[in-house]
Amino acid sequence: MSERDQIADFAARLHQPDPDFAPTRPFFAAAARGELVIPRCEACSAWVWYPQAICPACASRRIVWTKVSGRGQIFTWVRVHRSFLPGLTSRVPYVTALIELEEDAALRIPAILVSERGAEPVIGAAVEVIFERVSETPPITVPRFRLRGEASSKQGAARR
Amino acid sequence: MSSAVAIVGVGETPFRRALEDDLYTLLATASRSALDDAGLTVADVDGIVDTTGSYSTLHEVLRHLGVTRQVDVASSLHAAPATVAASLQAAQMIAAGRAHVVLAFSGNDWGSQRRGHTGVVHAEMQMKTAFEMPQGWYPQVVHFAGMARRRMALYGMNEEQLGAVAVAARRHAVLTGEQAVLGHKPLTLEQYLATPYLAEPYRAHDCCVVNDGAAAFVVTSRERARDLARRPVEVLGVGLGILPMGEYSSLRADYLRTAAIHSAPAAFRMAGLEPADVDFLELYDNFTGMVLQAIEDLGFCKPGEAGEFVGGGRIELGGELPISTAGGQLAGAFLFGANLVTEAVKQLRGDCGARQVAGAEVGLVAGYAGAEHATLLLGRS
Numbered sequence: 001m002s003e004r005d006q007i008a009d010f011a012a013r014l015h016q017p018d019p020d021f022a023p024t025r026p027f028f029a030a031a032a033r034g035e036l037v038i039p040r041c042e043a044c045s046a047w048v049w050y051p052q053a054i055c056p057a058c059a060s061r062r063i064v065w066t067k068v069s070g071r072g073q074i075f076t077w078v079r080v081h082r083s084f085l086p087g088l089t090s091r092v093p094y095v096t097a098l099i100e101l102e103e104d105a106a107l108r109i110p111a112i113l114v115s116e117r118g119a120e121p122v123i124g125a126a127v128e129v130i131f132e133r134v135s136e137t138p139p140i141t142v143p144r145f146r147l148r149g150e151a152s153s154k155q156g157a158a159r160r
Numbered sequence: 161m162s163s164a165v166a167i168v169g170v171g172e173t174p175f176r177r178a179l180e181d182d183l184y185t186l187l188a189t190a191s192r193s194a195l196d197d198a199g200l201t202v203a204d205v206d207g208i209v210d211t212t213g214s215y216s217t218l219h220e221v222l223r224h225l226g227v228t229r230q231v232d233v234a235s236s237l238h239a240a241p242a243t244v245a246a247s248l249q250a251a252q253m254i255a256a257g258r259a260h261v262v263l264a265f266s267g268n269d270w271g272s273q274r275r276g277h278t279g280v281v282h283a284e285m286q287m288k289t290a291f292e293m294p295q296g297w298y299p300q301v302v303h304f305a306g307m308a309r310r311r312m313a314l315y316g317m318n319e320e321q322l323g324a325v326a327v328a329a330r331r332h333a334v335l336t337g338e339q340a341v342l343g344h345k346p347l348t349l350e351q352y353l354a355t356p357y358l359a360e361p362y363r364a365h366d367c368c369v370v371n372d373g374a375a376a377f378v379v380t381s382r383e384r385a386r387d388l389a390r391r392p393v394e395v396l397g398v399g400l401g402i403l404p405m406g407e408y409s410s411l412r413a414d415y416l417r418t419a420a421i422h423s424a425p426a427a428f429r430m431a432g433l434e435p436a437d438v439d440f441l442e443l444y445d446n447f448t449g450m451v452l453q454a455i456e457d458l459g460f461c462k463p464g465e466a467g468e469f470v471g472g473g474r475i476e477l478g479g480e481l482p483i484s485t486a487g488g489q490l491a492g493a494f495l496f497g498a499n500l501v502t503e504a505v506k507q508l509r510g511d512c513g514a515r516q517v518a519g520a521e522v523g524l525v526a527g528y529a530g531a532e533h534a535t536l537l538l539g540r541s
Contacts, residue, residue, distance in 0.1 A: 014283060018290070019384060021286065021289075050408065051287070076310040076415070077306070078297075078305040085298060088296050094296055096302065108411055109294050112296055118482065134294070142294045144295075
């Protein structure tokens with residue numbers, strides 16, 4: 001593969017996480033099951049986000065991926081009109097947001113906000129997780145969020 | 161109180177979208193120009209503040225510059241904060257007797273790199289690759305648009321205020337002429353508002369330029385400075401700060417604050433000055449909203465008041481507190497900080513012609529990089 005092709009290949013995959021990267025593998029394995037999980041210290045109960053192998057609060061290494069409700073609110077949002085990720089170009093304009101999870105205000109998770117009705121996002125609006133299969137080979141599922149109360153049969157099915 | 165050192169020479173290459181010279185040549189050329197300006201030679205340099213954090217860049221620049229003697233090398237923060245704080249490392253090296261003439265430089269060749277190169281620094285961070293990029297939370301323009309959106313919701317910031325920052329920087333760039341990358345392109349608020357969004361609420365005019373170029377400056381003792389070619393500019397205060405969780409702006413507890421809340425008080429304390437003493441600002445204006453952020457974090461107004469502050473021409477030349485007098489990074493050049501220092505020095509020497517800040521006695525330079533911030537206060541001697 002030429003250097004130019006290698007760069008193009010790298011760029012084309014920028015929007016896809018590596019499902020086998022060990023420190024984040026449980027997150028994507030859970031997403032494939034339709035669950036949102038966040039690492040939590042078993043010793044002191046602190047959430048450890050983004051994941052790291054050692055708890056910053058108590059130095060324990062007993063960090064456990066823990067299922068959360070998948071509910072939260074919009075902390076901030078951006079409507080992207082020109083994607084810098086080739087793999088997301090077909091989605092523009094899309095809304096990406098930081099979601100504050102209801103378990104802890106310090107837990108923010110970036111997520112594309114899916115809205116079939118094209119509703120205007122508002123900071124503080126209640127949202128819930130859904131899941132989207134973004135690649136078949138290799139199989140990769142990632143969380144997205146939608147405004148709560150905007151359930152649709154199609155997305156409900158994807159949630160399992 | 162204050163410091164015992166001064167900036168005695170400044171140098172710049174041309175700043176353009178793309179230049180023929182590679183980065184090492186640019187950095188060496190700016191460095192030689194700064195030494196010429198001071199009336200010094202390469203053989204006089206016995207200290208380097210390495211702001212690049214790169215083994216190959218440091219030693220390639222020394223090779224390109226022809227440095228053959230032993231030099232002491234210091235470093236502290238990264239990128240623009242390192243460059244803006246370099247006078248502190250220089251002062252410490254000089255006070256310890258480890259060096260006498262200290263050179264600092266920074267530059268950029270992103271202008272001639274392939275499109276999309278600016279985001280690579282983020283793409284290489286594993287947690288961003290896993291959790292942010294798959295959600296389109298990438299690159300910088302999206303990160304900073306997120307802050308702007310929240311600032312709008314919390315503080316009522318509006319697009320006219322962002323536009324006022326872009327228009328002021330462009331006006332100063334036009335006064336600067338060809339040494340500003342966008343010096344040939346005037347911008348009105350109407351034109352700003354009519355431009356399509358990239359990452360709403362940001363348009364291209366809200367983003368810093370991407371370019372090639374380099375700048376450098378030379379620091380020595382105030383005593384030695386008196387015998388050199390140019391009027392020295394005194395280093396009055398330097399402050400450094402870091403923010404927890406700073407590298408992931410998505411997770412920062414103080415989402416709308418920068419480490420300037422730590423670096424600015426430290427710099428003012430060292431200088432024995434307060435914000436009211438400052439005549440102009442050279443800010444790290446990577447995005448327009450970060451100018452409002454900086455005005456608040458540096459202590460020029462209270463949190464939430466910067467939107468009002470930037471109105472009515474206050475931040476333009478001729479106004480109460482001119483900002484980015486050579487167009488800053490929005491319209492001048494993005495070089496990781498060194499051009500902000502060289503412009504402040506030129507202002508305090510009174511060398512700026514059409515864009516001169518009348519009666520400039522004290523200037524503030526700010527360098528930002530995610531988790532890090534440096535504040536530099538310079539004074540006319």
